[in-house]
Amino acid sequence: MEMKLTVQKDNFGSLPDGTAVALYTLTNANGLVAKVTNYGTIVTELLIPDRQGKLGDIVLGFDNLAQYLKEHPYFGCTVGRVANRIAKGRFTLDGKTYKLAINNGPNHLHGGLKGFDKVVWKAVPQADAAVRFTYTSPDGEEGYPGTLAVAVTLSLTNENELRIDYSATTDKPTPVNLTNHSYFNLSGAPDILSHELMIAADSYTATDAALIPTGEIKPVKDTPLDFTTPKAIGSRFSQLKCAPAGYDDNYVLNSGGKRLALAARVYEPQTGRVMEVHTTQPGVQLYTSNFLDGTLTGKRGVVYRQHGAFCLETQHFPDAVNQPKFPSIIVQPGQPYRQTTVFKFTTK
Ligand code: BGC
Numbered sequence: 069m070e071m072k073l074t075v076q077k078d079n080f081g082s083l084p085d086g087t088a089v090a091l092y093t094l095t096n097a098n099g100l101v102a103k104v105t106n107y108g109t110i111v112t113e114l115l116i117p118d119r120q121g122k123l124g125d126i127v128l129g130f131d132n133l134a135q136y137l138k139e140h141p142y143f144g145c146t147v148g149r150v151a152n153r154i155a156k157g158r159f160t161l162d163g164k165t166y167k168l169a170i171n172n173g174p175n176h177l178h179g180g181l182k183g184f185d186k187v188v189w190k191a192v193p194q195a196d197a198a199v200r201f202t203y204t205s206p207d208g209e210e211g212y213p214g215t216l217a218v219a220v221t222l223s224l225t226n227e228n229e230l231r232i233d234y235s236a237t238t239d240k241p242t243p244v245n246l247t248n249h250s251y252f253n254l255s256g257a258p259d260i261l262s263h264e265l266m267i268a269a270d271s272y273t274a275t276d277a278a279l280i281p282t283g284e285i286k287p288v289k290d291t292p293l294d295f296t297t298p299k300a301i302g303s304r305f306s307q308l309k310c311a312p313a314g315y316d317d318n319y320v321l322n323s324g325g326k327r328l329a330l331a332a333r334v335y336e337p338q339t340g341r342v343m344e345v346h347t348t349q350p351g352v353q354l355y356t357s358n359f360l361d362g363t364l365t366g367k368r369g370v371v372y373r374q375h376g377a378f379c380l381e382t383q384h385f386p387d388a389v390n391q392p393k394f395p396s397i398i399v400q401p402g403q404p405y406r407q408t409t410v411f412k413f414t415t416k
Contacts, residue, residue, distance in 0.1 A: 072097060073197035073226065080105050081133035087188050089133050094197035094224040099123065100413070102197075102224045107136060108145035108185040109201045109220050111250050113367070114230065119340030119415040126341065128251035128377050131367050141359060142249040143366075145185035146220050146234075147178045149205055149212050150397065151247040152318070152353060152386035155280045159389035161213065161241055161398065168211035173278055178249075180210030184218065185249070198223035207240070214240030216399075229412045236405040244399045245384045247349075248409065251357060251377035254336035254343060259375040260356065261302025264335045267295040267354065269319035273385050273394070277310075281387045281394075285320055293317055298335065301356060301378060314358035314375055318351050318386050325350030325384075325395065328408055332380050340415040347382035347409040350395050355379040382409045 073096050080091035091112065094102045101115040101123070112130070115123040129143045130136055136143070157168035157176035169180030178185070189201040198221055205216040221233045234246045253260050272293055274284040288294040292304035293315070305313045323329035331352050332345040345352065357377045364372045388394040399405045 073224070075193040075197055075199060077193065080107070083137070083188065089188060090191060092191065092193065092199045094199070094222070096197055096224045096228065097226045098228060100224060100228055102222065102230055104199060104222050105133070105136070106189045106191040106201055107133060108187065109189055109222065110136060110144040110185070111222070111230070111248070112144060114250070116341060116413045117415065124256055124339065125367065126252055126254050128253065128366055128372055140364060141357075142178055142185055144250045145248070146246060147249050147381070148184035148218065148244070148246045149179050149210065149216060150243050150245045150389070151178055151381060151383050152245065153177050153280055155387050155390055157211070159243065161243075161389070166211055166213060175278065175280065182210065184246075189220070194221065194223070196223065197225075212242055214238040214242035216242060216244065218246070220246070227412065228414065229410050231410045232408065234405070234407045236399060237401075238399050239401055241398050241400050243389050243397045244405045245388065245397045246407065247353075247381040247383040249379060249381055251379055252334070252343065253377045254334060254341040255339050257338070258373055259302070260378045261300065261305075261375060262337065263301050263378065264298045264337065265295050265301050265354075265378070266298045266333045267319050267352065268322050268330055268332065269352070270296060270322055271320045273318045273320060273351070275317070275386070279316060279386070281318075281385065281391055283391050283393060285393075288319075298333070302375065312358040312374065314356035315354045316356070316358055318353045318383070320385070321347070321350055321352060323350075328410065331382060334378070334380075335416060342414045342416050344412040344414075345380050345382065345409065346412065348407050349382040349384060349409065351383050351385050353379065353381040353383060353386070355381065382407075
């Protein structure tokens with residue numbers, strides 16, 4: 069039997085106000101499966117073969133909508149309107165100062181109190197294994213100017229890629245920085261310390277203790293942040309000066325963004341799974357789930373411990389709205405925002 073690319077729609081429950089939420093199952097010709105809900109466009113499951121061809125779920129998440137509606141650290145979702153931190157939740161654009169929702173100490177994180185991860189998106193299944201999700205963010209939402217019409221298309225290709233195409237248009241100048249916040253664990257072991265990581269970045273954006281950029285772009289050379297050649301993720305944790313231990317850093321990709329280029333590659337030695345991240349974005353945040361602490365229990369009853377997963381959040385740089393030397397994230401009317409990130413899976 070010839071296998072095809074398919075999309076299946078199922079019910080995933082409803083919000084307290086009765087709004088129905090769906091779960092879309094994308095399957096490619098090789099049997100890979102991605103499940104995505106229109107609540108936050110969360111990738112709830114990603115079934116990828118190991119070197120023996122055995123499928124395994126490589127993302128953290130929950131079995132049901134009710135758990136996603138409770139507090140959780142952005143599992144699998146689209147983050148927006150602006151991913152990462154904005155210092156004091158303030159910025160000035162065309163002479164006007166905007167005050168955003170504050171939700172991370174004194175700062176704004178990942179779009180605010182109710183970001184794009186906590187809204188129900190419209191969903192239209194596409195030909196092949198793809199779904200186009202759209203959401204219109206009203207003028208003033210979480211403090212941001214302008215009505216922003218956002219589209220995120222998730223596709224599973226026969227080249228074993230999960231491809232995410234982002235676009236947005238606005239009626240007023242506004243900052244936009246969209247990313248996907250999947251937590252990956254390529255082996256299913258309790259931590260990702262022995263996953264081997266390469267990041268195609270010679271430098272990173274230095275931050276203060278609250279993870280706000282100082283504005284400096286520093287070389288990774290001779291620091292524990294150097295992943296220019298593959299290194300086990302956990303091999304240099306003891307040399308990091310931050311608390312809690314682990315990485316929570318934005319890398320400045322050598323590609324400079326603009327064209328789709330290899331940003332990172334992760335190899336998991338036990339299962340042989342390899343994940344490559346390609347992106348048009350100029351940066352990627354490496355986050356090793358430093359703040360997971362065993363209080364969340366996910367799919368199949370798995371307890372999510374510290375360092376139980378890693379995120380590679382392709383993005384523009386944190387606090388770009390307040391850092392004149394960073395690439396701008398301001399989107400203008402008539403000039404649509406477009407970015408693409410591809411997660412490609414193979415084995416070794
Ligand atoms: C940030 C972390 C944060 C996590 C969950 C990551 O993108 O860099 O600092 O704890 O998201 O919110």
